[in-house]
Amino acid sequence: MKTAAICFLILLCATACSRAVIDPRWQAPIMTTMEVEQLSGARLFELSRDWLASNLYSEKRVIEYENKADGVLVVNGVMDYPATGLEAIARIQYTISFRVQVKAAAGKISLTFENIMIYVPKVYDRRAEIWLGREYFGGYSRPPVDADEYAAARKGVLAVADRLWRYIGQQKNAPEWAR
Secondary structure (H helix, E strand, C coil): CHHHHHHHHHHHHHHHHCCCCCCHHHHCCEEEEEECCCCCHHHHHHHHHHHHHHHCECCCCCEEEEECCCCEEEEEEEEECCCCCHHHHHCCCCEEEEEEEEEEECCEEEEEEEEEEEEECCEECHHHHHHHCCCEECCEEECCCCHHHHHHHHHHHHHHHHHHHHHHHHHHHCCHHHC
16 A cells, blocks of 8 residues: 555656646748739738737737848737637636748738747636645747637737738729828
């Protein structure tokens, strides 16, 4: 019996020290492309830069890199975690940070969202203070750790892309004097 208890404690300690395995699929970049007739690469670059700079925010610089000649733009962004229902209550202060690389060419623009990180806010837990001697948990960023978090991050960044697509579509159809 004593041996079984010691083996159980060793197993418990070994599992407590292990980390969750993060599937590489949940860290894969999210890519989307849009075909835009009648707009040059330079115009697509300008529209993308203007919209992203005015609609995204970040702790870092929003526009990290831009090269108009190559039509390349690298932008940092932070958004609220897109949760609904009971998950929205549990993740009310979670945010998602990302880096998006924009490539604009004549009639085509592509977005690649990468470095997707979920910020887990610092929370106070009185029961944890009593039982574990630790009162605060969280206060760190991490990649998505399961398929649901990756799906939520994908939903959020694709919503950003959709708003950019709608803006470009409005500008494409606007009269020349309104551009």
